[in-house]
Amino acid sequence: MTTSASVPTGPDSAIRTGGAGENSTAGTDSTAGTVTNRLVAANERYAADFTDPGMDARPVLEVAVVACMDARLDLHAALGLQLGDCHTIRNAGGVVTDDVLRSLTISQRALGTRSVVLIHHTGCGLESLTEEFRHDLEMEVGQRPSWAVESFRDVDQDVRQSMQRVRTSPFLLHTDDVRGFVFDVRTGLLREIDPA
Numbered sequence: 286m287t288t289s290a291s292v293p294t295g296p297d298s299a300i301r302t303g304g305a306g307e308n309s310t311a312g313t314d315s316t317a318g319t320v321t322n323r324l325v326a327a328n329e330r331y332a333a334d335f336t337d338p339g340m341d342a343r344p345v346l347e348v349a350v351v352a353c354m355d356a357r358l359d360l361h362a363a364l365g366l367q368l369g370d371c372h373t374i375r376n377a378g379g380v381v382t383d384d385v386l387r388s389l390t391i392s393q394r395a396l397g398t399r400s401v402v403l404i405h406h407t408g409c410g411l412e413s414l415t416e417e418f419r420h421d422l423e424m425e426v427g428q429r430p431s432w433a434v435e436s437f438r439d440v441d442q443d444v445r446q447s448m449q450r451v452r453t454s455p456f457l458l459h460t461d462d463v464r465g466f467v468f469d470v471r472t473g474l475l476r477e478i479d480p481a
């Protein structure tokens with residue numbers, strides 16, 4: 286496999302050598318480094334204390350959580366989840382797209398989950414977008430994206446729509462335990478949304 290000419294060395298060597306003489310960092314001192322360098326360094330510390338949990342891939346709590354990618358939503362902390370407990374499926378808005386249904390289908394049929402939890406949140410970036418976003422993109426790059434923006438005005442209604450998409454999917458084995466919530470980014474509390 287060839288790599289881009291602008292990345293002549295692997296990230297490992299760049300970090301382990303402290304960047305001395307590296308020409309891949311374009312004059313950046315890698316001790317300051319890119320954000321990815323920071324993450325990789327944090328991983329080395331994580332791995333140093335890591336012990337093999339000896340789990341298989343099936344989530345212990347048999348639950349899949351679909352949530353917005355929002356940086357203020359720490360799913361594991363907010364829901365008391367531990368390593369191995371659940372599948373987490375995230376995208377912009379926590380929207381139940383075809384690809385989310387693909388993941389849920391695999392989660393249920395291949396990996397034994399039975400419950401679905403949907404989490405949207407207050408102050409979501411999608412509330413300030415419209416489908417004009419797609420139009421503007423098309424004008425800028427000359428190509429219309431195949432995906433919908435899935436922007437929304439009413440977060441409660443958006444959660445209901447998401448629940449409905451899960452419940453009516455023909456591919457899922459288990460649609461009886463599907464619940465939806467709005468996470469308040471200021472209080473950390475979940476508010477359940479009535480599906481009706």
Ligand SMILES: [Zn+2]
Pocket residue numbers: 353354355377378379406408409410411
């Ligand atoms: Zn969001």
